[in-house]
Amino acid sequence: MNWNPRFAQRTALMRRSTIRELLKLAAQPGIISFAAGLPPAEFFPVEEFRAATEAVLRSRPERALQYGETGGEAELRDWIAERASQPDRPMRRENVLITTGSQQALDLVGRVFLDPGDVVLVENPTYLAALTAWRPCGVEFAPLAMDEGGLLIGELDRADAPPAKLLYSVPNFQNPTGVTLQAGRRRQLVAWSRATGIPLVEDNPYGELRYEGEALPHLLDLDREGPGIGEEAGQVIHLGTFSKTLAPGLRVGWVVAPRPVIDKLTLAKQSMDLHTSTLCQHVALELARDGVLERHLPRLRAVCGGRRDVMLRALKEHMPSGVTWNRPEGGMFLFLRLPESINATTLLTAALTHGVAFVPGEDFHATGGGHNTLRLNFTGNSDERIGEGIRRLAATLAEAV
Ligand SMILES: Cc1ncc(COP(=O)(O)O)c(C=O)c1O
Structure with missing residues (x-):
C-alpha cells in the first residue's frame, strides 16, 4: 500500500x-x-518524588487515578494562579490551563490561533519545536533580529514587516542562544503589543534557572500593569512548565492567559488528550505545595x-x-x-x-x-x-x- x-x-x-x-x-x-x-x-x-507519589496515593487515590477536568486539577491551577498574581491584581483558576508539558501548549496555540498564510513573528534564532509545531498550520515565520539583549525592538516597526497574528518570545535564557531580553525591551514589547493588538506568546521554561543577576519581570507581569484588569484583560499568553525545575518526565506544564484564550485552548485540548495525567498533576502539586520545589x-x-x-x-x-x-x-x-x-x-x-x-x-x-x-x-x-x-x-x- x-x-x-x-x-x-x-x-x-x-x-x-x-x-x-x-x-x-x-x-x-x-x-x-x-x-x-x-x-x-x-x-x-527522586526520594521526594517517591514520597510525594506515596502521599498522593495514600491521601486521594480516587482523585489521582480518576479521569479529571480538561482544564486541570483545581488546586494545581490555584497554586499557579497565585504565583502569577500580584497584590492588587489577582489571577484566578479560570486564567490557568494545565497542559502536558509546555510543548502541548505550543501545539494548542497553533490550533487555536493560526490559519494558513498567517505570519508569526519569532526571534531569530528561536526554539525549534515551536517552528515544527506551527509549520503544519501553513504559517509563515517572520524572523526578528536579536543581539545580546534579546530581540531588537526596532525590528517590530520595520516598514516592510508584514501584519502578524502572534509574536513568540522566550525572554529568559532563550533556547537556543541563552540570551535574556533586557528589561527596557520587555516594556517596549508589551507597549507595542497593546498598540498593535498583536498578542505575545511568552514561553518561560527556564526563568527559575537564574545563576546571576536580577530576575526581570515577565511580559505577563508588565502586561498586567496596564489598563484593564480581570480575567478577560491582557495581551500575553504565558507558558510555564515543571520540566526544567522538577523533571521533564513528569510532563506537566501550564498556560496563564486571559479567560477567553484559556476557554478556547481548553476546547482544543479536550479532543487531544481529555486532560493531563491526574496522577502527575497531583504529584506535582504535592511537590510544589509542600515546599520541595x-x-x-x-x-x-x-x-x-x-x-x-x-x-x-x-x-x-x-x-x-x-x-x-x-x-x-x-x-x-x-x-x-x-x-x-x-x-x-x-x-x-x-x-x-x-x-x-x-x-x-x-x-x-x-x-x-x-x-x-x-x-x-x-x-x-x-x-x-x-x-x-x-x-x-x-x-x-x-x-x-
Ligand atoms: C523554549 C522551550 N519551550 C518549550 C519546551 C518544552 O518543554 P516541556 O518539557 O514543558 O514540554 C522547551 C524544552 O526544551 C523549550 O526549550
Missing part, C-alpha cells in the same frame, strides 16, 4: 530534520553529547550554574581564535559563533567521529541562515565530561580551520 496519497496535506509540512537524524548517532556510547536540552539527571529529586531549586541552580562555569572555562582554554560565545545568566544553553567559512552541520559529522555532539544553529533559524553557529547544552553532563567534550570539540575545530 502506498500511504502517501492517503495522508492529509498538512503532513507534508511535518518534516524530519536531517540534523535530528544525524543526532541519533549522538546516543552511541562514548559520545559526549551537548545536543539535547537535558537537566542534570543525577540531581532529580522551593528547597530543590537552589541546589539545582548551584549545579547548573557550576556546569555553565566549567563549560565557559573550558571554552576559554581550548577554543581556537575566531570562535566566539556568550555568557548566559541562566538556563541550559550557550551559543557558539564559528568563523564564516565553517559550516556547523558539516562540523557535526566530524565532531561525531571525535566523540562529541552539539546542535548546529541552522535549524533554529526560521527562514535560513546561521550556518556557522551551534548550540551547546551545559547542564546534562558532569564537569569532567564537559571538559573532555569541549577538548574534543576544539580538536575537531582545529582540524576544520
Whole structure:
C-alpha cells in the first residue's frame, strides 16, 4: 500500500530534520553529547518524588487515578494562579490551563490561533519545536533580529514587516542562544503589543534557572500593569512548565492567559488528550505545595550554574581564535559563533567521529541562515565530561580551520 496519497496535506509540512537524524548517532556510547536540552539527571529529586507519589496515593487515590477536568486539577491551577498574581491584581483558576508539558501548549496555540498564510513573528534564532509545531498550520515565520539583549525592538516597526497574528518570545535564557531580553525591551514589547493588538506568546521554561543577576519581570507581569484588569484583560499568553525545575518526565506544564484564550485552548485540548495525567498533576502539586520545589531549586541552580562555569572555562582554554560565545545568566544553553567559512552541520559529522555532539544553529533559524553557529547544552553532563567534550570539540575545530 502506498500511504502517501492517503495522508492529509498538512503532513507534508511535518518534516524530519536531517540534523535530528544525524543526532541519533549522538546516543552511541562514548559520545559526549551537548545536543539535547537535558537537566542534570543525577540531581532529580527522586526520594521526594517517591514520597510525594506515596502521599498522593495514600491521601486521594480516587482523585489521582480518576479521569479529571480538561482544564486541570483545581488546586494545581490555584497554586499557579497565585504565583502569577500580584497584590492588587489577582489571577484566578479560570486564567490557568494545565497542559502536558509546555510543548502541548505550543501545539494548542497553533490550533487555536493560526490559519494558513498567517505570519508569526519569532526571534531569530528561536526554539525549534515551536517552528515544527506551527509549520503544519501553513504559517509563515517572520524572523526578528536579536543581539545580546534579546530581540531588537526596532525590528517590530520595520516598514516592510508584514501584519502578524502572534509574536513568540522566550525572554529568559532563550533556547537556543541563552540570551535574556533586557528589561527596557520587555516594556517596549508589551507597549507595542497593546498598540498593535498583536498578542505575545511568552514561553518561560527556564526563568527559575537564574545563576546571576536580577530576575526581570515577565511580559505577563508588565502586561498586567496596564489598563484593564480581570480575567478577560491582557495581551500575553504565558507558558510555564515543571520540566526544567522538577523533571521533564513528569510532563506537566501550564498556560496563564486571559479567560477567553484559556476557554478556547481548553476546547482544543479536550479532543487531544481529555486532560493531563491526574496522577502527575497531583504529584506535582504535592511537590510544589509542600515546599520541595522551593528547597530543590537552589541546589539545582548551584549545579547548573557550576556546569555553565566549567563549560565557559573550558571554552576559554581550548577554543581556537575566531570562535566566539556568550555568557548566559541562566538556563541550559550557550551559543557558539564559528568563523564564516565553517559550516556547523558539516562540523557535526566530524565532531561525531571525535566523540562529541552539539546542535548546529541552522535549524533554529526560521527562514535560513546561521550556518556557522551551534548550540551547546551545559547542564546534562558532569564537569569532567564537559571538559573532555569541549577538548574534543576544539580538536575537531582545529582540524576544520
Ligand atoms: C523554549 C522551550 N519551550 C518549550 C519546551 C518544552 O518543554 P516541556 O518539557 O514543558 O514540554 C522547551 C524544552 O526544551 C523549550 O526549550
